[in-house]
Amino acid sequence: MTIDWGHFTPWSSLAGGLMIGGAVGMFVLLNGRVAGISGILGGLLWPRPGEIGWRFAFIGGLLIAPAVMRLAASLPAPRIEAGFATLVAAGLAVGVGTSYGGGCTSGHGVCGISRLSPRSLVATAAFMLAGMATVFAVRHFA
Amino acid sequence: MSRFGAFLAGLLFGVGLIVSGMTDPGKVIGFLDLTGNWDPSLAFVMLGAILVGFFAFRSAQRRTRTLLRSAMQLPQKRDIDARLIVGSVVFGIGWGLAGFCPGPALVSFGSGQDKAAVFVAAMLFGMLAYTVLERLIHEPRRRAKA
Numbered sequence: 001m002t003i004d005w006g007h008f009t010p011w012s013s014l015a016g017g018l019m020i021g022g023a024v025g026m027f028v029l030l031n032g033r034v035a036g037i038s039g040i041l042g043g044l045l046w047p048r049p050g051e052i053g054w055r056f057a058f059i060g061g062l063l064i065a066p067a068v069m070r071l072a073a074s075l076p077a078p079r080i081e082a083g084f085a086t087l088v089a090a091g092l093a094v095g096v097g098t099s100y101g102g103g104c105t106s107g108h109g110v111c112g113i114s115r116l117s118p119r120s121l122v123a124t125a126a127f128m129l130a131g132m133a134t135v136f137a138v139r140h141f142a
Numbered sequence: 143m144s145r146f147g148a149f150l151a152g153l154l155f156g157v158g159l160i161v162s163g164m165t166d167p168g169k170v171i172g173f174l175d176l177t178g179n180w181d182p183s184l185a186f187v188m189l190g191a192i193l194v195g196f197f198a199f200r201s202a203q204r205r206t207r208t209l210l211r212s213a214m215q216l217p218q219k220r221d222i223d224a225r226l227i228v229g230s231v232v233f234g235i236g237w238g239l240a241g242f243c244p245g246p247a248l249v250s251f252g253s254g255q256d257k258a259a260v261f262v263a264a265m266l267f268g269m270l271a272y273t274v275l276e277r278l279i280h281e282p283r284r285r286a287k288a
Contacts, residue, residue: 001176001177001178001180002178002179002180003179003180003181003182004172004179004180004181007168007169007172007181007183008181008182008183009163009183009186010182010183010186012161012162012163013162013163013183013184013186013187013190014186014187014189014190015161015162015190016158016159016160016161016162016163016164016187016190017158017162017186017187017188017189017190017191017192017193018158018190018191018193018194019154019155019157019158019161019162019190020154020155020158020159020162020187020190020191021190021191021192021193021194021195021198022154022158022194023151023152023153023154023155023158024151024155024191024194024195024198025194025195025197025198025199026147026150026151026154026198027147027148027151027155028198028199028202028208028216029198029201029202029208029209030144030147030148030151030208030209030210031144031147031148031151031208031210031212032202032207032208032212032213032214032215032216033215033216034216034217035151035155037155037243037244037245037248038244038269041244041248041266041269042269042272042273045266045269045270045273046273046274046277053145054144054145054148055148057145057146057148057149057152058148058149058151058152058155059152059248060149060152061148061149061150061151061152061153061154061155061156062152062153062155062156062245062248062249062252063156063248063249063251063252064153064156064252065152065153065155065156065157065159065160065249065252066156066160066249066250066252066253066254067252067253068153068156068157069156069157069160069161075160075253076160076163076165076166078165078166078167078168078250078255079166079167079168079169080167080168080240080241080255080257080258081167081168081171081241082167082239082240082241082257084260086239086240087240087257087260087261087264088260088261088264089236089239089264090236090237090239090240090242090261090264091236091240091242091247091260091261091262091263091264091265091267091268092236092264092265092267092268093232093233093235093236093239093268094233094236094237094240094242094243094244094247094261094265094268095236095264095265095266095267095268095269095270095271095272096229096232096268096269096271096272097229097230097231097232097233097234097235097236097268098229098233098244098269099229099268099269099272099273099276100225100228100229100232100272101225101226101227101228101229101230101231101232101233102219102225102226102229103230104233104243104244104245105237105243105244105245106155106243106244106245108230109188110188110191110192110195111195111199113188113192113195114191114192114195114196114198114199115195115199115203115216116196117217117220118220118222119219119220119221119222119226122222122226122227122230123226123227123229123230124230126226126227126230126231126234127230127231127233127234127237128174128234129234130230130231130232130233130234130235130237130238131174131234131235131237131238132174132175132176132238133234133238134174134234134235134237134238134239135171135174135175135176135178135238136175136176136177138238138239139175139177139178
């Protein structure tokens, strides 16, 4: 293992993390819910009555974030190596997996660990390890 | 009011994802590439988020009502079962393949990226397939058993 010093951004990543924590904290104290993005989005597909407005509002905030960010700075260019077929396979796996496992990086990772939930800690360990194993497999065997 | 709060929370969450670098799949894969040229940045994102989240949830868990006087609806599920682990592993595989998880994918879709749009469409299809199967097959069967 070597450290990729060229891409390592401890301060901006910490700052972004603090903002994410602020968003999650604000959401639980105002709306009384965990800010799990896969759950908020998935709940729109077959919504229970009275649960549509706040879900759309939260997702709308996420979608408009790049436009708001552009007012202050230019957006960094993303590096996306995946081609069409990989994006489709990955999207399907993320959609099915987060639904079946009841959460993603935000719900289990950020909120669950903040709540000290053993269930979310196990989920986070599982998706982190699976992600690392997948990147290892792609790097070495693909 | 609760909708406006949700909108602001989503906006702040999205800006945080951009600032942190998590909307760059290359950076996410760099973190997951533990045995290669490792970029530890994502650990700092988690650290910052959990640092604030910990105190927010500690205060939330002591309340029965939110600041807007609505009911607290924190998750009650505690079981660590096969569903949790299998689902999380499948999610992790998809995350490692493209470097997108749901939040950053939605934000990138919002910035008008074609590749993120493809990912989000496939993700929604996966969620929809799950929801339909769950509501039409599993829930009635479970109710019939009970």
